[in-house]
Amino acid sequence: MKRSALLLIAGVLVFSVSSSGGLSRQVVAYDLKARLQTDTKTVEGQEVLTWLNESEDPVSELQFHLYMNAFKNNRTTFMKESGRTHRGFKADEENWGRIEVRKISIRDGDDLTGTMAFIRPDDQNPDDQTVMKVTLPLPVNPREKITLVIDFATKLPKVFARSGFVGDFFMVGQWFPKIGVLKDGVWNCHQYHAQSEFFADYGAFRVELTVPARYVVGATGKRISETQNADGSKTYVHVQEDVHDFAWTACPEFVEFREKFSLKNPPVETEMIFLIHRRHLGQKDRYVRALRQGLEFYSTSYGPYPYETITLVDPAPGAAAAGGMEYPTLFTADTTSFMPRGVRMPEMVTIHEFGHGYWYGIVGSNEFEEAWLDEGINSYSEAKAMDKYYGPDGSMIDFLGLRIGEIPFQRMSVIASGRFDPIDKFSWAYVSGGSYSLNVYQKASLMLLTLERLLGEDVMSRIMKTYYEEWKFRHPTTKDFIRVAEKVSGKDLAWFFDQVLYSPDRLDYGISDLASFEVLDPLGMFDGLPAKETPAVKGAKFPAAPKQFRSEVVAARFGEWIFPQEILVVFSDGSRVRETWDGRDRWKRFVYVKPVKAVSAEVDPDRKLVLDANITNNSRVIERARRPVLKYTLGFVGWFQALLSLVSL
Ligand SMILES: [Zn+2]
Structure with a gap:
């Protein structure tokens, strides 16, 4: 020895x-x-x-x-x-x-x-x-x-x-x-x-x-x-x-291209290296533009890109299984010889995989144990970048009249998810690969988008910047993220994260009932007298001028998660009433007696709660108001799902 x-x-x-x-x-x-x-x-x-x-x-x-x-x-x-x-x-x-x-x-x-x-x-x-x-x-x-x-x-x-x-x-x-x-x-x-x-x-x-x-x-x-x-x-x-x-x-068969990327604020100087398979050269310009967008978006949103190089690899034909993967300062992109310009898969994959240079590469969370910290935060970042550069209405697809934004695209998958797993879980402990990806990618992204809408974009931006700054080149956990979010916002966010990160249930509020009916003349007996003979009524004009309507709105909690709600009721003259509800009970009724009818009611009228699992039940309409409440439409769900199976990145 x-x-x-x-x-x-x-x-x-x-x-x-x-x-x-x-x-x-x-x-x-x-x-x-x-x-x-x-x-x-x-x-x-x-x-x-x-x-x-x-x-x-x-x-x-x-x-x-x-x-x-x-x-x-x-x-x-x-x-x-x-x-x-x-x-x-x-x-x-x-x-x-x-x-x-x-x-x-x-x-x-x-x-x-x-x-x-x-x-x-x-x-x-x-x-x-x-x-x-x-x-x-x-x-x-x-x-x-x-x-x-x-x-x-x-x-x-x-x-x-x-x-x-x-x-x-x-x-x-x-x-x-x-x-x-x-x-x-x-x-x-x-x-x-x-x-x-x-x-x-x-x-x-x-x-x-x-x-x-x-x-x-x-x-x-x-x-x-x-x-x-x-x-x-x-x-x-x-x-x-x-x-x-x-x-x-x-x-x-790679053709190599090198281009400089520089940014003044924050200062970034790096070399972009593209290795594009000879048969995919037609896609080059799309890769270059998307990588520039990624570098700009992540540098300005979180912190300057710190490395001297970034290499994009376009895998060979037949090697798609190597595509869409991140490594430090190098990632593999989508691989295809042709993709219609309006189907933004090459851009999305480029921005996503580049983005992992931040959420995985620089902020080194444990992908085995808490994959949402890289995939969820990165899907959130990617959605924001895609919306910024391609417009929120068609950031994902803008092709043959079909326009789909990345956020509605993420929502589709959450609508389809079962209630088996929460977001924060060891990666191999999910019931299925589908449940893993719906939770750690899309649901986690929608969680952050919801948080952003609840706290305000400015506060959320400071949360993300602070988290990046405090945890770059280290190994944060979920608790570290929550701690930063609470510190920066000055709010206790346990109610939010305890539900969304750790419970497999879902957020779903809606309007379960909306009715409006005329207030009728008194009929029947009152204190032994026929209605018309009672002192209170005698001489009164009926129907009342103007005519009165009793409107009832029932807001309901269909899911298990409890979120404070805002409710917008619109009346036939276009007037509006906004209500708040703590969202705790299963339902709450709002009653109005007015000379006009309630014609529509909607929960979450500002669309803050993008986590809401079913937005088809969010509003009810009796008839069109002068300024109608928009009804969501949810076509193409099956089509989305098929497409989604291609984009677990
Ligand atoms: Zn990813």
């Missing part, structure tokens, strides 16, 4: 708490070498990883994600949960993926290969090998670093669930052994699930990528060198600090 101790000490460097000048705490430093074997679809890799123990306790076990093992066979947790289908794409049974760790050792020290063991912290599935642990001969003490050297080989699957190859196109994501996140002294290192993305610590990457010279390469970060090798290959070196992952792509 003495020998081990000495060698371990050689591999452990005392860490000085002041970081290297980057924007994040540099918990990890990866120095990776990767060689793409295009014939065997394999990446041969060597990884030198330096990891800092930021906890208060000595750590003698390290845990790693081996994500590519999710595609190793049909019994992995990913394959069981997904039924071998991801976003409508089937896994190829001839081309499985896997990652093999050939050797892991402490630099200049002990070989740890013999201590490697697969663990299954989430489901105990013995066939899942997506998490590996190694045991150290001596612990890494608090504020100390350890450096490991890992030899590995990654066999890429036929493109599936974001990664892999099709022909000579390669999208290489989740390809190297990635250390988990040590949180409060406990490893957070989940298995790769069908409904979940990723979580890792910030640090610096330096990656050497060697590919056959004819391949065009794109990767996370900035390229610092490009070398032609004697064997006909080329080596590209990319570096990037303050990121938590590294992905790359290679294809000889």
Whole structure:
């Protein structure tokens, strides 16, 4: 044991708490070498990883994600949960993926290969090998670093669930052994699930990528060198600090374009790199414009884009399963050779995936455990950006007379959702993939849009900016978001978040009854006298001039969530009465006696509650007023649903 101790000490460097000048705490430093074997679809890799123990306790076990093992066979947790289908794409049974760790050792020290063991912290599935642990001969003490050297080989699957190859196109994501996140002294290192993305610590990457010279390469970060090798290959070196992952792509059919993006307020200078498959060049201008819009919108709404590059990858024909995916400073776009201009899928996907550079990339929430923090906040941001640049009425589709905004589009999915799951839940614990995506994307986005309408756009804008500023390059949780929202708004928002985030019920208010009838002459007996003989009535003129009408409006709570309501009643002369109701009881009746009839009534007349699950019941109309209450129309629901199945991003 003495020998081990000495060698371990050689591999452990005392860490000085002041970081290297980057924007994040540099918990990890990866120095990776990767060689793409295009014939065997394999990446041969060597990884030198330096990891800092930021906890208060000595750590003698390290845990790693081996994500590519999710595609190793049909019994992995990913394959069981997904039924071998991801976003409508089937896994190829001839081309499985896997990652093999050939050797892991402490630099200049002990070989740890013999201590490697697969663990299954989430489901105990013995066939899942997506998490590996190694045991150290001596612990890494608090504020100390350890450096490991890992030899590995990654066999890429036929493109599936974001990664892999099709022909000579390669999208290489989740390809190297990635250390988990040590949180409060406990490893957070989940298995790769069908409904979940990723979580890792910030640090610096330096990656050497060697590919056959004819391949065009794109990767996370900035390229610092490009070398032609004697064997006909080329080596590209990319570096990037303050990121938590590294992905790359290679294809000889890419055409590369570079354009500068700069903004004065806030100051942004970055280089946009487009790798567009030769057969999709017709889409280039749309990508360029949408990426410019994304950079401008997110920089002005949340904070200046902080990196020197942003790379958009347009996957090859047949590689759509690699499309619509985010990595730090690089994302994959939609992929198509033709899309009508009025169907704004390429724009939406570009803005969405770029946006993940903020909500996932810079603000590093845990995508396994609270996916709404990246997908929901990003869908909210994307909807606002699309409405800003393309107009709210046709931001999603403006084609052949059909105009659909992104927010109504998000609403359609919530209308269709069952009451199985809340928004905040572990990603793999949802009843289905559909329930996961409806909740963490659309319902979470509508939650934020509702909050914005309740608090005001200015307050919401400050909430988002503050959340971004306080949590950039860190790992916030839902409680951190709520804390910021309450601090900035000065309001107790527990009533709101407790319902919307944690309960699977729904918000649904409406008008259950609207009636208006004439106040009739007194008839029958009153105090022993016929009505007409009573002192109060005798001599009075009936019908009263002007004629009186009794109108009754019943507002009702059809859902379980309790939200304060506003109700607008419109009378036949165009006059209006606004009522408020705390929304607690199941219904509330409002009665008016006036010379005019109530002709329409509507809850939420300002359309603040975009979370309302059914807006067809929001208003009732007896007859047209001079200024009629607009009735919502909900055509195309089935059509929307079909389209929606294409856009779970
Ligand atoms: Zn997304």
